[in-house]
Amino acid sequence: MRARPAARLWSHVWVHALVWLFVLFSVYPILQVVNISLRPGDQLYTTDLRLIPRDATLDAYRAILFDKPFPTWLRNSLLVSTSTALIGVSLASLAGYAFSRSRFRGRGAALQGILVTQMFPATMLLLPLYMIMRKVQLVDTLLGVVIAYVATALPFCVWTMKGYYDTIPVDLEEAALIDGASRFQAFRRVTLPLSAPALVITGLFSFMTGWSEFIVARVMLPSAELHTLPLGLESLATTYQTEWANYAAGSVLVCIPVVVLFLVLSRYLISGLTLGGVKG
Amino acid sequence: MSARGAVADLESRGGRLALWFLAPTAAVLLLVVAYPFLYNVGMSFTNWNMFHFRDPAFNGLTNYAKLLREPEFLSVLLRTFLWTGVNLVFHVGLGVGAALLLNRRLPGRPLYRALLILPWAMPQYISALTWRGMFNLEYGSVNLLLGELGLGPVAWLGGEWTAFAAATLTNIWLGFPFIMVVALGGLQSIPEELYEAARIDGAGAWRRFTAITLPMLKPVLTPAIVLGTIWTFNNLNVIWLVTKQGEPGDKSHILVTYVYKAAFTYYRYGYAAAFSVFIFLTLFGIVKIYQRAADREAF
Numbered sequence: 001m002r003a004r005p006a007a008r009l010w011s012h013v014w015v016h017a018l019v020w021l022f023v024l025f026s027v028y029p030i031l032q033v034v035n036i037s038l039r040p041g042d043q044l045y046t047t048d049l050r051l052i053p054r055d056a057t058l059d060a061y062r063a064i065l066f067d068k069p070f071p072t073w074l075r076n077s078l079l080v081s082t083s084t085a086l087i088g089v090s091l092a093s094l095a096g097y098a099f100s101r102s103r104f105r106g107r108g109a110a111l112q113g114i115l116v117t118q119m120f121p122a123t124m125l126l127l128p129l130y131m132i133m134r135k136v137q138l139v140d141t142l143l144g145v146v147i148a149y150v151a152t153a154l155p156f157c158v159w160t161m162k163g164y165y166d167t168i169p170v171d172l173e174e175a176a177l178i179d180g181a182s183r184f185q186a187f188r189r190v191t192l193p194l195s196a197p198a199l200v201i202t203g204l205f206s207f208m209t210g211w212s213e214f215i216v217a218r219v220m221l222p223s224a225e226l227h228t229l230p231l232g233l234e235s236l237a238t239t240y241q242t243e244w245a246n247y248a249a250g251s252v253l254v255c256i257p258v259v260v261l262f263l264v265l266s267r268y269l270i271s272g273l274t275l276g277g278v279k280g
Numbered sequence: 281m282s283a284r285g286a287v288a289d290l291e292s293r294g295g296r297l298a299l300w301f302l303a304p305t306a307a308v309l310l311l312v313v314a315y316p317f318l319y320n321v322g323m324s325f326t327n328w329n330m331f332h333f334r335d336p337a338f339n340g341l342t343n344y345a346k347l348l349r350e351p352e353f354l355s356v357l358l359r360t361f362l363w364t365g366v367n368l369v370f371h372v373g374l375g376v377g378a379a380l381l382l383n384r385r386l387p388g389r390p391l392y393r394a395l396l397i398l399p400w401a402m403p404q405y406i407s408a409l410t411w412r413g414m415f416n417l418e419y420g421s422v423n424l425l426l427g428e429l430g431l432g433p434v435a436w437l438g439g440e441w442t443a444f445a446a447a448t449l450t451n452i453w454l455g456f457p458f459i460m461v462v463a464l465g466g467l468q469s470i471p472e473e474l475y476e477a478a479r480i481d482g483a484g485a486w487r488r489f490t491a492i493t494l495p496m497l498k499p500v501l502t503p504a505i506v507l508g509t510i511w512t513f514n515n516l517n518v519i520w521l522v523t524k525q526g527e528p529g530d531k532s533h534i535l536v537t538y539v540y541k542a543a544f545t546y547y548r549y550g551y552a553a554a555f556s557v558f559i560f561l562t563l564f565g566i567v568k569i570y571q572r573a574a575d576r577e578a579f
Binding site: 015016018019022023025026027028029030032033036091092094095097098099101102104110113114115116117118119120121122123124125126127128129131132147148150151152154155156158159160162163164166167168183184197198200201204205208211212214229230233234247248251254255258259262263266269 | 297298299300301302304305306308309311312313315316317319320374377378381382384386390392393394395396397398399400401402403404405406407410411413414421453456457458461462464465466468469496499500502503504506507510511514516536539540543544552553556557559560563564567
């Protein structure tokens, strides 16, 4: 506030320079993928450093969108990822609340237990998981992979929700209880809305778990009409000759829904706490 | 006082609400993780491999003994620690740094936010392969850019340490946006009043960061860091794809890629299961030590 204009100008320059360094770092490899997607024919290697290749063409995008079952893959992926996000966030917002507000017996052990589920190399769990899923007839169903993804995403989501609830003063809920709200209403109407930033983080995380997962999907979803985007893209790479341009174009398209989702969600990365003027 | 009141309430009224809140999560985790885990523990005491595929037999601790006598065991273990440590430092450093920058009122902030999460948005499979392409000796843009600066081409994927460095850089790129998103969320729970009060007390930017921002970020950042450690330790994709299954000469493996090769290239399931149990116990130990350190700091 009291900084002199020259100093403020310098700090502006610094901040922008840093932001641009970050942007360069994160975007350059993506531009490589965009570049491959625009090349005519399936050239993977070139010594040309230009960002847009000499005879750029959108053929690959046309091929991906119209000649491949891309809409099917997209539909399956959207279904799987959205369900994973909705179920994951719901379960985690409840479990995290219990961990944050209640001191039941075995609480510490249960919190640890949730972490422990992540420690065993996941690929080794695949075979026995397949056997269970076959027993309950969930192999080759989208529900089967959703359950597997929810289990993958839950530990992080539960811990994050618990951590965020911990920063919200209990007094607010007490006030609601005194005003006659039920215990569940106090949670639903007071604490949950204040936790919007944590819901955004866990929602995005669960969505991404389903969106980019490949190994579980390959084992659990043999039928082509149930393939998700990562499986579909991989099928382009395993035919006789990798269709690099199509592959790259598909990957660029896969990014778009995630970026849109993040932009929509980041509006809610604003806490109710800082808006409400309640001091912890 | 008040906290005690609400807590007692959650347990008494509404028939143990806490239990109902936990039940669905517990059910899913038990279904998907518990049985496969026990199955692997059982398998680790057998000689299940391609020669005994139909008739695996109990062989006690043979697999574990074999594992400890593996000549590469120590180097793979140390490389895994190095891999986890370096990645984590950069993920948290870059992620929190980017979050602090993007938390300021910048013109074009939504655009920057969107651009910075792109590494997370792209499927890991394709970005790992893209980075592998970028480290190509003749055609990779890393060497082409070095060439423009007059620096000689580096055979990134040809040496064990350069291949490891290439995979590490790839994973740093992949992982920092996640920490950034978590930190952006965490920054929202810090009331602006705290900073104002600190400013009035004459605290400088660095002091405000260490005394307010970091401690207030801790509850949200801790799970991301603990789980990030576990995920990085067990990250199969990046090393596997960037170094093409541990090349050159299986010298760039970390524990989990080593296991993957044992299980799915050589079909040594029992051995791979024992190795996985070892990984599990190692991680468990690391997390315990970490949590003990974090607890001590809190008091």
